[in-house]
Amino acid sequence: MYRTTAYHYFLGLNHKKRLNYTSKKVTDLKRRIKFRSTIYGQVVHIITILSVFLFLSFGTIFRTINKEYLNTVIQQNGNNIGSIVEGALYHSMLTNDRSALRNTLDVINTLPGIEDVNMYDSQDNLVYSPFSSDSVGYNNPNCKDCHTNINTMFSRKTKSFRIVSLDSECEMSKKAYDFRLLLIRSPILNEKSCYTSSCHAHKESDDLLGSFVIRIPLEDLDKSVKKSSTNFFLLAALTTILMLTFLMFFTRRKIKNPLNAIIMASEAVSRGDISKRLEIKPNQLNDINMVSSAFNEMLDNLASASNELQNWSQQLEYKVQKKSEELSEIQNELIHVERIASLGKLSSSVAHEINNPLSGVLTYTKLVQKQIHKLTLDDAEKMPMLKYLKVIEEETKRCGDIVKGLLDFSRKDQQDFKINQLHKILRESYSLMEHQMKMANINFFTDFSAGCDLVNSSENQIKQACIAILLNASEAIFENGEILMKTSNPDEDNIMIEIRDNGIGIAPEDIPHIFEPFFSTKGKATGIGLGLAIVHGIVQNHNGKVEVDSELGKGTTISIILPVINDQKLF
Incomplete structure (x- = not known):
C-alpha cells in the first residue's frame, strides 16, 4: 500500500514537471513567434540572414580568387626556377661535361626551395636522380612504368606544371611528404647549337633530347596561405559580427525604440489619456x-x-x-x-x-x-x-x-389704459409721498435717467403700485433712512423702476411669499398683507414683471419692469 502511494506521488510530480516544461516551451515559442511578427524582429531576421549570406559569399569568392592567384604565383615562381635551372645546366650539356652536369645538379638539389631535380633522356628514362641507386635501383618496374607514362602527366615539348600530393608508395622517395609539391617538367629541345656541336651525336631531325623534372615543395607557401585564409575568415567573422551588432543596435535605437514609444502612446490614448x-x-x-x-x-x-x-x-x-x-x-x-x-x-x-x-x-x-x-x-x-x-x-x-x-x-380691467409718460406719473407719486417722508425723517431721492419712458398703462394703477411699495419701504426703515426711486432702460424694449431702501430687509425664506395675498411680516397691527399682492397684480396687468433683491440688515430693492413704446411702435 505504501509503495503504491509513493509511486503515484512520484508519478504526479513527474507529470507536473512535464506540464511545466511543456508550458515553458509553449511560452517561449509564442514569444519567438511574437518577436518574429514584429517589424524589429523581421528586420533582425533579414539582417542576420543577409549577414550570413554575405559572409559565405565573400568567403567563397575570396577562396576562389586566392586559389587562382596562388596558382598564378606558383606557376610564375616555377617558370622562373625552371629558367634558372636551364641556364645553370646549359653550358654543361652543350659541352657534354657529365661530371660538371652532375655536380651542378647536386648543388641545385641542395638549394632551399627546391626538393630535387631529376633528368630524363628522350625516351623518358631516368638518367639522373638524387636518390641512391644502391637502395632502390632505376629499373624498378613501378618506377619504370611511371616514367614510361610520364607524357600522360606533362606536355612533351613545352614547359608544363603539375601540383601533386606525394602520398603514394613510391620507393624513389626517402621522405614521407605531408605537403604538396610543384612538379615542373622542362623539355630539352634540339637546337642548332646542339646538333652542330662536335661532341654531340644528335641528328638534326631529333626534336627532343630529354627533359628534367623539378620538384618544389609548397609547404611554406601553403602554411602562409592557410594562415592568411584563417586570418581573413576570422577578420570576416569579426567584421560580420560587429556589423550585425551595429545594425541591430542601430535598428533598435532608430526603429524599435521609437515604435515602442508610438505603441505606448497609442495604448495611453486608447485608455483615454491624450496628454502624452x-x-x-x-x-x-x-x-x-x-x-x-x-x-x-x-x-x-x-x-x-x-x-x-x-x-x-x-x-x-x-x-x-x-x-x-x-x-x-x-x-x-x-x-x-x-x-x-x-x-x-x-x-x-x-x-x-x-x-x-x-x-x-x-x-x-x-x-x-x-x-x-x-x-x-x-x-x-x-x-x-x-x-x-x-x-x-x-x-x-x-x-x-x-x-x-x-x-x-x-x-383687472384695462379700460383706462393709455400711452403715458412714466416719469410724470412717478413725479406725481413722489409729490404725494414727499410730505409723509419728511414727517418720518426719511431722505427721499429720485433719479429718472431712463431715455424712453412711454408706456401703455393705467395712471392710477401705476401710482397705486408705487405708493404701496413706498409705504412698505418707509415702514421698513428707521429714522434718517434713505429711499431712492430711479428709472433706467435695461434694453430698448423695457423700462425699469427701482425703489431702493436701506431698511431692515426681508428674510430669504419670506421673499417667495411676499406677493401672496394676506402675507405680511409686519404683524396684525400695521398691515393686512394685500399691498404687494395688489402691486403684483397691477404689474401683471401691464405685461410686466416684479423682481426683489433684499438682504437682512442692508435693505431691499423692488424693481418693476414694464414694456415701453418707442418711436417705431408709435408710427
Missing part, C-alpha cells in the same frame, strides 16, 4: 519624425476637439440648467398667477357680500350717535356709549378699507 506626446529628436530617422509629428498633431487636434466638446457640454448643461430654472420660475409664476386669479374671484365675491352689511352697520352707527346726542343724558352715561359707537365706526371703516382692497385686488 512623442519626443521628436533631431538624430532620429526622418520617417519616424514625420510619424511622431503627425501623431502629436493628431493628439493636439483630438485634445482640442475634446476640450471643445467639453466646453459645449458644459455650455449645454448650463443652458439646460438655466432653461430648467426659467421653466421652474415660469411654472411658479403661473401657479402664483392662477392662485392670485382664484383669490381675486373669491375676493370680489366676498367683498361684495361683506360691503353691504358693513354699509348698514356704519349707517346705523352714525344714526345711533345722532340719537344719543339728542337725548338728555348725563355725560357719565353718554360718553361711554359714544366711545363704543366710535370704536364700532372705526372698525367698520377698517373693514371697509379691507373690502376696498379686495375689490382693487380683484379688478
Whole structure:
C-alpha cells in the first residue's frame, strides 16, 4: 500500500514537471513567434540572414580568387626556377661535361626551395636522380612504368606544371611528404647549337633530347596561405559580427525604440489619456519624425476637439440648467398667477357680500350717535356709549378699507389704459409721498435717467403700485433712512423702476411669499398683507414683471419692469 502511494506521488510530480516544461516551451515559442511578427524582429531576421549570406559569399569568392592567384604565383615562381635551372645546366650539356652536369645538379638539389631535380633522356628514362641507386635501383618496374607514362602527366615539348600530393608508395622517395609539391617538367629541345656541336651525336631531325623534372615543395607557401585564409575568415567573422551588432543596435535605437514609444502612446490614448506626446529628436530617422509629428498633431487636434466638446457640454448643461430654472420660475409664476386669479374671484365675491352689511352697520352707527346726542343724558352715561359707537365706526371703516382692497385686488380691467409718460406719473407719486417722508425723517431721492419712458398703462394703477411699495419701504426703515426711486432702460424694449431702501430687509425664506395675498411680516397691527399682492397684480396687468433683491440688515430693492413704446411702435 505504501509503495503504491509513493509511486503515484512520484508519478504526479513527474507529470507536473512535464506540464511545466511543456508550458515553458509553449511560452517561449509564442514569444519567438511574437518577436518574429514584429517589424524589429523581421528586420533582425533579414539582417542576420543577409549577414550570413554575405559572409559565405565573400568567403567563397575570396577562396576562389586566392586559389587562382596562388596558382598564378606558383606557376610564375616555377617558370622562373625552371629558367634558372636551364641556364645553370646549359653550358654543361652543350659541352657534354657529365661530371660538371652532375655536380651542378647536386648543388641545385641542395638549394632551399627546391626538393630535387631529376633528368630524363628522350625516351623518358631516368638518367639522373638524387636518390641512391644502391637502395632502390632505376629499373624498378613501378618506377619504370611511371616514367614510361610520364607524357600522360606533362606536355612533351613545352614547359608544363603539375601540383601533386606525394602520398603514394613510391620507393624513389626517402621522405614521407605531408605537403604538396610543384612538379615542373622542362623539355630539352634540339637546337642548332646542339646538333652542330662536335661532341654531340644528335641528328638534326631529333626534336627532343630529354627533359628534367623539378620538384618544389609548397609547404611554406601553403602554411602562409592557410594562415592568411584563417586570418581573413576570422577578420570576416569579426567584421560580420560587429556589423550585425551595429545594425541591430542601430535598428533598435532608430526603429524599435521609437515604435515602442508610438505603441505606448497609442495604448495611453486608447485608455483615454491624450496628454502624452512623442519626443521628436533631431538624430532620429526622418520617417519616424514625420510619424511622431503627425501623431502629436493628431493628439493636439483630438485634445482640442475634446476640450471643445467639453466646453459645449458644459455650455449645454448650463443652458439646460438655466432653461430648467426659467421653466421652474415660469411654472411658479403661473401657479402664483392662477392662485392670485382664484383669490381675486373669491375676493370680489366676498367683498361684495361683506360691503353691504358693513354699509348698514356704519349707517346705523352714525344714526345711533345722532340719537344719543339728542337725548338728555348725563355725560357719565353718554360718553361711554359714544366711545363704543366710535370704536364700532372705526372698525367698520377698517373693514371697509379691507373690502376696498379686495375689490382693487380683484379688478383687472384695462379700460383706462393709455400711452403715458412714466416719469410724470412717478413725479406725481413722489409729490404725494414727499410730505409723509419728511414727517418720518426719511431722505427721499429720485433719479429718472431712463431715455424712453412711454408706456401703455393705467395712471392710477401705476401710482397705486408705487405708493404701496413706498409705504412698505418707509415702514421698513428707521429714522434718517434713505429711499431712492430711479428709472433706467435695461434694453430698448423695457423700462425699469427701482425703489431702493436701506431698511431692515426681508428674510430669504419670506421673499417667495411676499406677493401672496394676506402675507405680511409686519404683524396684525400695521398691515393686512394685500399691498404687494395688489402691486403684483397691477404689474401683471401691464405685461410686466416684479423682481426683489433684499438682504437682512442692508435693505431691499423692488424693481418693476414694464414694456415701453418707442418711436417705431408709435408710427
